[in-house]
Amino acid sequence: MQILPISALTDNYIWLLHQEKQAVVVDPGEAQGVIDYLVEHEITLNTIWLTHTHYDHVDGVSALLQQFPQCVVTGSGRWGAVNWPVTEGSRFAAFGQQVSVWHIPGHTEDHLAYILTDDESRQHVFCGDTLFSAGCGRVLPGAMAKMFASLQRLNSLSPDTLLYPAHEYTAANLRFAHAIEPDNEAIQKASRQAETLPTLPVTLAHERAINPFLRISQPQVIAAAIQHGLPRQNANQPLAVFTCLREWKNQF
Numbered sequence: 001m002q003i004l005p006i007s008a009l010t011d012n013y014i015w016l017l018h019q020e021k022q023a024v025v026v027d028p029g030e031a032q033g034v035i036d037y038l039v040e041h042e043i044t045l046n047t048i049w050l051t052h053t054h055y056d057h058v059d060g061v062s063a064l065l066q067q068f069p070q071c072v073v074t075g076s077g078r079w080g081a082v083n084w085p086v087t088e089g090s091r092f093a094a095f096g097q098q099v100s101v102w103h104i105p106g107h108t109e110d111h112l113a114y115i116l117t118d119d120e121s122r123q124h125v126f127c128g129d130t131l132f133s134a135g136c137g138r139v140l141p142g143a144m145a146k147m148f149a150s151l152q153r154l155n156s157l158s159p160d161t162l163l164y165p166a167h168e169y170t171a172a173n174l175r176f177a178h179a180i181e182p183d184n185e186a187i188q189k190a191s192r193q194a195e196t197l198p199t200l201p202v203t204l205a206h207e208r209a210i211n212p213f214l215r216i217s218q219p220q221v222i223a224a225a226i227q228h229g230l231p232r233q234n235a236n237q238p239l240a241v242f243t244c245l246r247e248w249k250n251q252f
């Protein structure tokens with residue numbers, strides 16, 4: 001099985017998984033780049049996985065269905081184009097490998113992640129707009145605790161897990177990470193490497209070293225949050241640190 005990114009819109013990646021002329025795409029925000037690749041390589045699109053239904057993740061669905069009418073659309077049942085609804089705990093096979101679905105709310109209420117376990121037991125996580133390299137997605141009003149829990153849950157996976165976010169935001173996120181931890185050498189190294197695109201996928205181990213939203217228990221991260229207005233008495237509350245960082249990033 002091969003997994004590759006197809007660039008779309010300004011900074012989206014549509015992840016394309018294929019094996020033996022059959023393909024899955026994740027979050028097709030537009031169709032043409034996907035169709036071009038599939039036609040050129042004589043591959044059929046079997047399934048579309050949707051993590052959530054923001055326009056930049058779904059606007060290519062109808063054109064793809066015109067080209068590949070047998071294609072199954074998997075995602076939250078709340079969205080009309082989904083003809084194979086999945087939810088927390090759903091399991092199915094893709095290319096003979098197991099895929100599990102997690103409900104990871106925060107960026108949207110019904111955001112999903114697709115976790116594929118390959119033949120070597122390595123996990124590949126298609127996490128949409130929840131976790132980005134060195135960052136995380138914007139949070140729905142009132143959903144900070146949900147987003148925090150979703151990121152903690154992703155962070156519970158094995159360190160060699162590969163993460164496939166839906167946007168190339170890495171360089172900008174690293175500027176924010178550097179402002180929080182100017183002495184962090186892993187962040188400095190990642191910033192130099194972020195000049196070469198794509199920066200994704202990334203391992204969870206890498207994210208634990210550079211992603212402020214997975215590093216909220218680090219003293220330097222807490223100190224930066226206090227400097228940015230976190231009340232000192234809340235410094236031992238991970239959700240308060242997370243909320244401070246996320247609100248800071250909104251203005252950064």
Ligand SMILES: [Zn+2]
Binds near residue numbers: 052129
């Ligand atoms: Zn989104």
